[in-house]
Structure formats: C-alpha cells, structure tokens
Amino acid sequence: MESGTALAPLQEFVYIARLEARSSQPSHQSYSLPEPSDLSISYCVESMEIVLVLCVAAIAVALALLPKLFKRSPFRHIRGPPSPSWLYGHMIMTSREKDVGDLHFQYMQEYGSAWRMKECFNKDTLWLVDPKAIQYVLQTSGYHYSRTVVGRHIARQITGDGILYVEGDDHARVRKIMNPAFSAAQLRSFLPLFRRSARRLTIKWKDSLRTASAPADHVLNVNSWFTRTTLDVIGEAAYDFRCGALEEEDNEVVDAYKNMFRDSVMYPSGATLVFRSLWPYIPERLIRLTGYLPTREARRFRRTLSVVNKISNRLIKEKTQTCLDRKDENLRDIMSILVKANHSENPKTRMKDKEMISQMATFFLAGHETTASMLTWMTWELAKDQDYQEKMRQEIAAVRAKVSERGDDDFTVADLDSMTFVIAGLKEALRLHPIVYMMVRSAERDDAIPLSRPIRDEKGNVISEIPVSKGTSINLSLCGYNRLPEVWGADAQVWNPYRWMDTNREKHINVGVYGNLLTFSGGVKACIGWRFTVIELQAIVVELLENFEVAIPDDKPDIQRVPGGLMIPMIRGKPELGSQMPLKVTAVVRPEKAEV
Numbered sequence: 001m002e003s004g005t006a007l008a009p010l011q012e013f014v015y016i017a018r019l020e021a022r023s024s025q026p027s028h029q030s031y032s033l034p035e036p037s038d039l040s041i042s043y044c045v046e047s048m049e050i051v052l053v054l055c056v057a058a059i060a061v062a063l064a065l066l067p068k069l070f071k072r073s074p075f076r077h078i079r080g081p082p083s084p085s086w087l088y089g090h091m092i093m094t095s096r097e098k099d100v101g102d103l104h105f106q107y108m109q110e111y112g113s114a115w116r117m118k119e120c121f122n123k124d125t126l127w128l129v130d131p132k133a134i135q136y137v138l139q140t141s142g143y144h145y146s147r148t149v150v151g152r153h154i155a156r157q158i159t160g161d162g163i164l165y166v167e168g169d170d171h172a173r174v175r176k177i178m179n180p181a182f183s184a185a186q187l188r189s190f191l192p193l194f195r196r197s198a199r200r201l202t203i204k205w206k207d208s209l210r211t212a213s214a215p216a217d218h219v220l221n222v223n224s225w226f227t228r229t230t231l232d233v234i235g236e237a238a239y240d241f242r243c244g245a246l247e248e249e250d251n252e253v254v255d256a257y258k259n260m261f262r263d264s265v266m267y268p269s270g271a272t273l274v275f276r277s278l279w280p281y282i283p284e285r286l287i288r289l290t291g292y293l294p295t296r297e298a299r300r301f302r303r304t305l306s307v308v309n310k311i312s313n314r315l316i317k318e319k320t321q322t323c324l325d326r327k328d329e330n331l332r333d334i335m336s337i338l339v340k341a342n343h344s345e346n347p348k349t350r351m352k353d354k355e356m357i358s359q360m361a362t363f364f365l366a367g368h369e370t371t372a373s374m375l376t377w378m379t380w381e382l383a384k385d386q387d388y389q390e391k392m393r394q395e396i397a398a399v400r401a402k403v404s405e406r407g408d409d410d411f412t413v414a415d416l417d418s419m420t421f422v423i424a425g426l427k428e429a430l431r432l433h434p435i436v437y438m439m440v441r442s443a444e445r446d447d448a449i450p451l452s453r454p455i456r457d458e459k460g461n462v463i464s465e466i467p468v469s470k471g472t473s474i475n476l477s478l479c480g481y482n483r484l485p486e487v488w489g490a491d492a493q494v495w496n497p498y499r500w501m502d503t504n505r506e507k508h509i510n511v512g513v514y515g516n517l518l519t520f521s522g523g524v525k526a527c528i529g530w531r532f533t534v535i536e537l538q539a540i541v542v543e544l545l546e547n548f549e550v551a552i553p554d555d556k557p558d559i560q561r562v563p564g565g566l567m568i569p570m571i572r573g574k575p576e577l578g579s580q581m582p583l584k585v586t587a588v589v590r591p592e593k594a595e596v
C-alpha cells in the first residue's frame with residue numbers, strides 16, 4: 001500500500017481494520033501467527049463494532065490533540081530505522097516480531113546502543129541498550145521515569161491498584177511495606193517449600209514415565225508442568241493457599257491463568273495500538289473505564305482477576321483476624337508478613353484492604369508464569385547442551401554426597417549456592433531469555449540521558465547524552481542489553497555458561513540486581529521477587545537433574561520466542577496449542593534409587 005499522500009494514514013487505517021475484521025473470530029479463536037508483511041492473518045478477536053467505536057473516538061481525540069502529537073522531539077536526529085507507517089509507526093512491527101528480540105539485535109548492530117523509532121502518529125520514541133543510560137533511567141533518576149500510562153493501566157486490569165500500577169510516593173510507600181516479606185532470611189525459609197513442590201513434580205513425571213508406552217521416547221510439554229508447579233509454589237508461599245495445580249490440570253486457578261497473555265495482549269490489533277496511544281492524553285478516570293470495555297484483553301483480564309480476587313478477599317480477612325488475635329507468630333507466608341508489616345505502619349500510610357488484594361494478584365501474576373518460562377528456557381538450553389547438563393548433574397551428585405555425609409536429608413541454600421555449574425547455567429539462561437524482554441518508561445520532565453559510549457547522529461555529530469522532552473517514551477531493551485557484546489563478550493548471542501566462571505571478567509556499569517543482568521530490571525522498581533525466583537529455580541533445577549535427563553525430541557520442534565507481554569515459548573506455526581516446550585524426558589537411574 002502506498003503512503004505519502006494526505007489521505008495515506010486514513011487509507012492505511014481502513015486497510016488494516018478491514019484485514020483485521022476479516023480475521024476476527026466470534027468466540028474461540030482459530031490462531032495463526034501474523035507475519036509483519038501479511039496482516040491478513042492478524043490475530044484479533046474484538047468485534048468489528050468495538051473496533052469502529054474505538055476508531056471514531058480515537059480519531060476525535062487525535063484531532064483535538066494534534067498540537068501535542070506533532071511536537072518535534074529533541075532527539076529527532078538520532079539514527080533509526082525508517083518508519084513503515086505514519087499511523088502505526090513501528091508499533092505493529094515490534095509487537096509482531098517473529099522471535100522476540102530479533103529486531104532489537106538487528107538495530108543494535110546497525111545503530112549502536114541507542115536509536116530512534118516511531119510510535120503511533122509518527123511520534124519519536126527512544127530505544128536504549130546502553131548501560132549508563134539504563135542505569136540513569138532505572139536508578140539515578142528512577143522516580144523521574146515512570147511506568148507508562150498504557151503499561152500501568154494494563155497492569156491495573158490484571159491486578160488492580162497494585163504496585164505495578166502506582167507511581168511516585170505511593171510506589172515508595174507500598175514498596176517499603178512489602179520489603180520485609182522479601183528479605184533474604186525470609187526467602188531462605190521458603191526453600192523446604194520449593195523442594196517439596198519440586199519433589200511433587202518429580203513424582204508426577206515418574207508416574208507419567210511409568211505409564212508411557214515407550215518411556216525412552218517420552219515427550220512432555222515441560223512448560224505446562226512448570227506453570228502448574230510454580231503456581232502451587234506462589235499460592236503456598238504468598239498466601240499459604242493450596243492451589244492444587246499439580247494435582248489437577250483443570251483447576252480454577254490454573255484455568256484462570258492458562259494462556260492468559262496469548263488470549264489478551266499477544267498481537268494487538270492496529271486499532272488497539274492506536275487507541276492505547278491516546279491514553280496518555282485522556283484523564284486518568286476515563287482510562288480506568290477501559291477495564292470495563294468488552295475488548296479481548298479487558299474481558300480476559302476480568303476473568304482472571306475475579307478468580308484471584310475471590311481467593312484473596314477471603315484470605316486477607318482471615319489473615320487480618322489472625323494478626324489481630326496475635327496468633328500469627330509462626331506464619332511465614334508473604335501475605336501474613338505483609339498484614340503484620342501493614343499493621344505496624346502509621347495508619348495514614350497503611351495499605352487498605354483493596355490495595356492488599358491487588359498486591360496479592362500482583363504476586364500471582366508476577367510470580368508464576370515468569371519463573372515457569374525461565375525454567376522452560378533453561379531446560380531447553382540444557383536439552384541442547386548435553387555435556388553441560390551432565391556436568392551440572394555430576395556437580396549436584398558431589399554436593400549430595402557431602403549432604404549425606406553430614407547426615408542431612410536435603411540441600412541448604414548454602415549447598416545450592418556452592419554449585420558453580422548450576423549457577424552459571426542459571427545465569428546464562430536468565431541472560432539469553434529474559435522473560436520480560438523490554439520495559440517502557442515515560443520521562444516525567446525534560447532531561448538529558450547520558451551514554452557510556454558516544455553515538456553519531458544522522459548529521460555525523462558525536463553525542464554523549466540524549467536530550468528528551470517530558471512525555472517521551474523510553475524503550476529499555478532488556479534482551480538487547482543482556483546480549484551487548486561490550487558487556488558480555490563477542491559471543492554474547494550464544495549459550496556459553498562458562499562466561500560466568502571467568503573470574504577475570506571486567507567490572508561493568510551496575511544496572512541489574514542479579515549478575516548485573518537486566519532480567520529482573522534494576523533500581524527503584526526492580527523485581528522484588530528476584531531472590532525468591534533464584535532460590536526457587538535452584539531448588540527445582542537441582543531436583544529435576546538429579547532425577548531426569550532432558551533432550552530435544554526426535555522430530556526437533558521449531559521453538560519460537562513469541563512476543564506476548566512475556567516471551568512465550570510456542571511451536572512455530574502452532575499458536576493454537578498455546579505455550580509449548582516439548583522435551584524428551586527420561587529417568588536417571590541413581591545408585592540408591594534404581595526404581596522407575
């Protein structure tokens with residue numbers, strides 16, 4: 001389609017709306033992955049009426065906001081890829097990447113550690129992988145770069161007014177109350193719970209192998225098993241609530257989260273992108289109403305939130321009563337600690353019950369699919385690297401021998417931390433597969449973002465800091481930074497866990513909370529659950545490698561990193577199957593346990 005005439009944006013919009021209408025499905029979708037070049041197979045289930053209403057509203061608001069939308073950005077001379085569309089900018093392209101990160105990696109090579117792209121209505125947006133710039137945005141000036149209006153309101157639809165939604169002083173207040181529940185000592189106390197859940201998973205896999213017709217070729221969708229395991233873990237750790245996800249696949253909570261991202265935010269339609277791009281100009285109270293719209297994402301999120309809120313409501317009441325009765329001394333779950341911390345706060349700064357419920361929904365959201373996906377990508381890497389997998393297994397066996405010699409039944413956190421190969425494998429998986437692969441921040445004031453390495457702009461000028469104006473969207477490419485050759489070496493694009501054993505590694509600018517990776521972000525809003533995740537991953541990986549070998553199945557499925565809010569593993573060309581990671585799983589025969 002031609003662009004460039006005055007009517008081009010309108011033609012483009014109508015063209016894409018038509019294509020999307022053609023691919024809209026009334027109820028249960030038939031899934032097909034849209035190629036950036038072929039929007040006719042776009043994935044979109046909003047009804048055409050909703051799309052049209054939103055379009056008309058969007059165009060009306062857009063006309064009223066023309067002056068703001070056409071403000072020229074102070075970094076317009078930074079280099080970047082040409083925009084394919086005035087209306088959509090690069091938004092369709094980036095939200096429909098074939099494999100998460102491929103565009104980021106390409107632009108890093110072409111333009112360096114900072115580049116310019118376009119949002120809807122031709123608005124400039126800055127992309128960063130530069131460590132100093134990222135440090136500045138997340139840490140040095142963290143509270144001057146807020147989560148975007150769109151990001152916050154989508155989070156609000158999934159979790160309510162939780163920590164992912166609030167900003168500024170409110171964020172600092174909530175974070176302070178939450179911190180005690182995530183102290184290192186508190187999280188270490190969860191190890192037995194993680195190990196119990198991992199053992200339950202082992203039993204389930206062994207049962208599955210026992211009943212398999214050909215155990216040597218037994219293929220499991222490990223992602224589904226990991227999701228159910230981590231759901232059980234977060235239920236028990238956060239609420240002392242038994243989800244029972246490993247026991248029954250069709251459980252209410254499992255069902256509430258199953259493929260939630262695929263069914264909501266994956267491959268947003270053009271109309272959705274345009275509509276969302278207007279939110280920053282709409283009063284907050286009106287944006288809140290978007291959660292009640294019959295759109296694909298709002299409907300899907302409402303379904304999940306109603307299940308989680310029902311449980312949280314009941315539990316908050318119970319735990320508050322237990323706290324008031326002073327019967328909570330032995331309760332170590334996150335919610336009990338939060339209730340206690342909240343009660344010791346000044347009544348003015350306390351979280352209200354509604355806020356507490358939202359934090360609980362946040363833990364469920366933030367705390368299970370992320371960890372499950374991480375386990376999925378890690379086992380996939382290990383399935384491809386049998387040598388390294390075996391090295392990890394030998395290391396685990398050696399530490400196991402020491403534990404038995406001591407007369408202990410199981411590993412302590414110190415034992416897990418002594419496993420150099422396991423930790424290096426874990427860090428490498430976190431580096432290559434950051435589940436939250438990008439974050440967008442909005443500049444709260446005019447500012448200049450410093451760079452660690454100067455770049456050249458379109459005019460050949462050397463720039464060591466980038467001027468940004470209030471309201472600019474700053475895209476932090478977590479997956480890009482995690483593969484930056486300056487930081488990780490010339491082989492940054494490939495799996496090489498040995499890089500973590502190099503004790504001569506150069507010191508780099510501090511950006512992230514774990515291994516200096518950006519996987520858990522950094523600064524004032526870094527992942528509060530990173531330590532929780534690391535211990536959980538260690539506990540589960542060690543259990544699995546003691547009991548099983550994982551390998552790529554004989555038919556070598558083509559695994560795709562699908563951009564859907566999180567980085568979702570799927571079989572290329574089969575999105576209707578949802579998250580998938582088929583791996584061949586065989587039992588390891590241990591000397592003392594030769595059964596299975």
Ligand code: HEM
Nearest residue numbers: 163366367370371374435436519520521525527528529533
């Ligand atoms: C592999 C696992 C995980 C990954 C990759 C991950 C990643 C992240 C990232 C990148 C952020 C920053 C998001 C942003 O600023 O927009 C974040 C925030 C957060 N995460 Fe995690 N996370 C993981 C597990 C967990 C777990 C297990 C919990 C809770 C038990 C958790 C709770 C949170 C919370 C509450 C926030 C918001 C923090 C704040 O705003 O101050 N996460 N996480």
